[in-house]
Amino acid sequence: MERIRPRRAPYSASRRRFRPRLLPALLAALAWQAGPVAAAAAPPDLASFALEDLLRMEVYSASKFQQKASEAPSAVTVITAEEIKAYGHRTLADILRSIRGVYVSYDRNYSYVGVRGFGRPGDYNTRLLLLLDGYRLNDNVYDGALVGTDFILDVDLIERVEFVPGPGSAIYGNNALFGVINVITKQGRQLGGAEVSAELASHDTWKGRASYGRRFDNGLDLLLSVGRYDSQGQDLFFPEFNGTAVGLDHDRADNVYGKFAFGDFTLALAHADRKKGVPTASYGQDFNDPRANTVDRQSFFDLKYQRALSDQLELTGRAYYGLYHYTGDYIYSGVDNRDRTNGRWWGAEVKLLHTAFKGHKLVYGGEYQRDLQRDQANYDLDPYAAYLDDRRQSERWALYLQDEYSLSERTLLNAGLRFDRSAEGHNSVNPRLGLIHQWDDTTTWKILYGTAFRAPDAYELYYIAYGPPDQLANPNLRPEKIKTYELVLEKVIGSDIRLTASAYHYAIEDLIEQETLPSGDLQFNNIAQAEADGLEFEAERRWADGSQLRASYTWQLAQRQDGTWLDNSPRHLAKLNWSQPVLGKRWRSGLELQYIGSRRTSHPGISAGSSVVTNLTLTSQKLAPGLEVTAGVYNLFDQRYADPGSDQHSQAMLRQDGRTWRLKLTYRF
Amino acid sequence: MPHWFAPARPHWLLLALLALAAGHVVPARAQALTEYQAKAALLYNFPKFVEWPASSRPGMLLCALAPDPLGPALDSLQGKPLKNTVVSIARPANPTAAQACQVLFIADADNLDRVLAGLGNAPVLTVGDEEGMAARGVMIELIREGPRIAFKINLSAARRAGLTISSQLLKLAREVY
Numbered sequence: 032m033e034r035i036r037p038r039r040a041p042y043s044a045s046r047r048r049f050r051p052r053l054l055p056a057l058l059a060a061l062a063w064q065a066g067p068v069a070a071a072a073a074p075p076d077l078a079s080f081a082l083e084d085l086l087r088m089e090v091y092s093a094s095k096f097q098q099k100a101s102e103a104p105s106a107v108t109v110i111t112a113e114e115i116k117a118y119g120h121r122t123l124a125d126i127l128r129s130i131r132g133v134y135v136s137y138d139r140n141y142s143y144v145g146v147r148g149f150g151r152p153g154d155y156n157t158r159l160l161l162l163l164d165g166y167r168l169n170d171n172v173y174d175g176a177l178v179g180t181d182f183i184l185d186v187d188l189i190e191r192v193e194f195v196p197g198p199g200s201a202i203y204g205n206n207a208l209f210g211v212i213n214v215i216t217k218q219g220r221q222l223g224g225a226e227v228s229a230e231l232a233s234h235d236t237w238k239g240r241a242s243y244g245r246r247f248d249n250g251l252d253l254l255l256s257v258g259r260y261d262s263q264g265q266d267l268f269f270p271e272f273n274g275t276a277v278g279l280d281h282d283r284a285d286n287v288y289g290k291f292a293f294g295d296f297t298l299a300l301a302h303a304d305r306k307k308g309v310p311t312a313s314y315g316q317d318f319n320d321p322r323a324n325t326v327d328r329q330s331f332f333d334l335k336y337q338r339a340l341s342d343q344l345e346l347t348g349r350a351y352y353g354l355y356h357y358t359g360d361y362i363y364s365g366v367d368n369r370d371r372t373n374g375r376w377w378g379a380e381v382k383l384l385h386t387a388f389k390g391h392k393l394v395y396g397g398e399y400q401r402d403l404q405r406d407q408a409n410y411d412l413d414p415y416a417a418y419l420d421d422r423r424q425s426e427r428w429a430l431y432l433q434d435e436y437s438l439s440e441r442t443l444l445n446a447g448l449r450f451d452r453s454a455e456g457h458n459s460v461n462p463r464l465g466l467i468h469q470w471d472d473t474t475t476w477k478i479l480y481g482t483a484f485r486a487p488d489a490y491e492l493y494y495i496a497y498g499p500p501d502q503l504a505n506p507n508l509r510p511e512k513i514k515t516y517e518l519v520l521e522k523v524i525g526s527d528i529r530l531t532a533s534a535y536h537y538a539i540e541d542l543i544e545q546e547t548l549p550s551g552d553l554q555f556n557n558i559a560q561a562e563a564d565g566l567e568f569e570a571e572r573r574w575a576d577g578s579q580l581r582a583s584y585t586w587q588l589a590q591r592q593d594g595t596w597l598d599n600s601p602r603h604l605a606k607l608n609w610s611q612p613v614l615g616k617r618w619r620s621g622l623e624l625q626y627i628g629s630r631r632t633s634h635p636g637i638s639a640g641s642s643v644v645t646n647l648t649l650t651s652q653k654l655a656p657g658l659e660v661t662a663g664v665y666n667l668f669d670q671r672y673a674d675p676g677s678d679q680h681s682q683a684m685l686r687q688d689g690r691t692w693r694l695k696l697t698y699r700f
Numbered sequence: 701m702p703h704w705f706a707p708a709r710p711h712w713l714l715l716a717l718l719a720l721a722a723g724h725v726v727p728a729r730a731q732a733l734t735e736y737q738a739k740a741a742l743l744y745n746f747p748k749f750v751e752w753p754a755s756s757r758p759g760m761l762l763c764a765l766a767p768d769p770l771g772p773a774l775d776s777l778q779g780k781p782l783k784n785t786v787v788s789i790a791r792p793a794n795p796t797a798a799q800a801c802q803v804l805f806i807a808d809a810d811n812l813d814r815v816l817a818g819l820g821n822a823p824v825l826t827v828g829d830e831e832g833m834a835a836r837g838v839m840i841e842l843i844r845e846g847p848r849i850a851f852k853i854n855l856s857a858a859r860r861a862g863l864t865i866s867s868q869l870l871k872l873a874r875e876v877y
Contacts, residue, residue: 075733077741077773078780085742089847090735339813525772527734575732
């Protein structure tokens with residue numbers, strides 16, 4: 032995805048600019064709320080409601096999956112479509128930002144998700160697994176996961192996002208190192224007709240979408256959608272270049288999605304194409320050249336079959352075909368150097384759910400993927416000169432077994448084991464053990480142990496660039512490995528308050544990093560070890576009138592083996608999400624506060640300071656039949672803040688947007 | 701340090717906003733129910749419109765299979781009078797044990813075929829809230845219509861189990877199979 036990287040600056044003690052003033056303020060605000068949260072209202076007498084009244088009554092949907100989540104071997108977070116709407120989330124990155132312990136940084140080209148203290152600058156989310164209805168979205172060249180405007184699906188089509196922090200390799204294999212993000216799409220019947228949506232936003236931004244969804248009498252459930260997003264962006268001043276990148280923040284994304292569910296079969300088709308200008312002069316290219324841009328194109332089809340073979344055996348089969356295409360134009364001394372990548376793969380998976388043995392729920396299966404293309408090329412356009420034309424094919428397969436064993440009425444043992452043969456022939460075996468104990472009707476303890484791995488991607492293995500310094504290939508890279516320990520406590524108070532606390536220790540070894548060889552050349556190698564410890568707390572309450580409050584605090588410390596603090600790893604994160612009916616219940620407000628502590632950058636002595644970003648959204652569905660209006664202000668208080676840059680940037684930090692707004696109209700008919 | 705790293709704006713604004721919002725949070729009104737409270741209340745109401753065969757067990761056992769989102773809402777119905785008897789609550793461990801229930805709530809569609817096979821033709825009023833459940837053999841499927849709850853009825857499944865559903869309830873159903 033890139034050209035030669037400038038040499039990484041050596042580590043030195045950072046001068047942290049930690050501003051603790053905001054944290055107490057936020058915590059005080061949270062504590063204030065703890066009052067109503069702790070006191071459960073007297074439950075209504077449910078026997079006193081007549082049937083007709085119940086059918087006439089307006090109720091807000093609660094998350095049913097919260098209940099299932101209490102049996103999951105992780106501290107799962109579920110974000111529903113209703114929350115996505117109420118808080119005005121525009122991209123998957125916005126949704127992820129609202130999740131406990133997660134932070135997302137943006138370099139005005141791609142969005143990078145940080146989890147559990149690991150938010151390595153320049154990592155294209157290769158250490159997270161991103162799934163769409165169970166289909167793996169990470170590509171087969173960079174293993175990257177795109178979550179910004181480059182995400183494959185319009186966020187309006189998301190039914191819910193399940194975030195499972197922790198190692199997922201015992202079930203999902205490669206890349207599920209720090210967590211798994213599973214995006215679940217809506218069903219056609221939930222639209223129940225046609226829907227058009229138009230939005231306008233700051234910096235000459237607009238978006239349009241047309242969707243149609245229906246369940247037909249013959250049982251076919253159909254969902255079709257097309258959308259386009261276009262933003263002119265801003266002219267950005269960079270003090271490092273003492274200049275302004277003019278018209279280079281442009282962003283245009285198209286997406287198409289179709290889903291057909293009939294009987295035991297579901298067929299999903301998706302395509303997305305995003306072009307983004309690069310205003311940061313990344314990878315040492317010329318500053319402010321209008322040609323600098325990247326294009327990411329993803330497509331797939333995914334056919335799923337699910338059928339109960341008997342009372343005790345359920346079969347899920349899946350076959351898929353995927354494409355990833357990337358083009359980057361990087362300008363050096365006026366010459367357009369093009370980086371091009373083509374990924375193409377197909378695969379199949381069989382999974383069986385077996386409940387023949389009393390107290391056991393067995394899941395076992397296998398996966399096979401054939402990589403038809405994992406090609407990387409690099410060349411100058413004019414005068415033409417080719418530097419790299421690397422073509423690869425490979426295959427990978429895996430077998431896994433998982434057992435959910437009820438030790439007693441209240442205790443569940445979740446044990447899983449998966450064997451993976453990666454594209455380069457490395458074998459990985461990853462276990463997971465979870466002991467889930469229901470202490471009483473309201474309290475659940477979880478003791479979790481698991482390992483996970485990430486195989487080196489084609490870029491780290493085979494990419495070559497001519498410098499100086501040169502970047503050398505390294506076909507001898509091994510998979511990175513992580514071992515994790517976690518203790519989770521979940522408590523439910525009344526029917527609507529949920530408390531979660533978690534403590535974890537992560538140890539990662541053979542971390543792949545770029546190093547400078549004695550010759551001065553650059554090469555990726557399994558050179559680093561890192562550890563992270565953390566504590567997370569979350570309180571959530573839902574009211575019958577649809578009000579919702581979710582507040583979380585995370586303390587985390589992620590360090591290298593030599594004790595240095597990792598880059599882009601805040602020690603403190605605090606979040607507040609608060610939604611309620613306002614203005615005579617015609618509108619619903621969504622207030623979102625996100626505190627992020629100071630983070631080291633790759634430049635010695637420079638840290639990105641702490642910040643609080645406040646977003647406020649108002650939504651109404653009651654102004655006219657079929658019409659939904661959403662108005663949002665993002666970064667309401669115009670907080671000045673920046674995310675750390677990575678090795679590819681000469682900037683230590685990249686400034687983020689100040690106050691922006693968005694107006695969105697959706698009409699259903 | 702770049703100039704835009706000036707300290708953040710005064711935070712009293714933020715606190716004022718929080719205070720304002722805090723003042724607006726009101727406790728649940730008597731008439732408002734959460735989704736699962738409303739669903740539990742519906743479970744309590746349906747038996748009023750259903751006749752069980754004379755041979756079936758006495759009592760009114762309302763059950764929910766795990767995973768059970770009704771939780772305390774269902775528990776709050778324990779001991780309430782219904783059809784000349786009082787309600788008991790149970791959470792059977794498996795479908796066979798659920799044959800003893802008068803009403804069974806099934807929240808999870810994953811293992812539905814297995815659950816229905818386990819129940820056989822036992823006189824149990826099955827109620828579910830996942831899409832397509834009625835078509836798959838659950839007697840009452842709760843559906844969402846925007847902010848309201850509605851339901852569909854699979855009458856032939858009820859008849860197979862020997863249950864009689866009153867025309868009053870059938871009239872309120874969105875669809876009857």
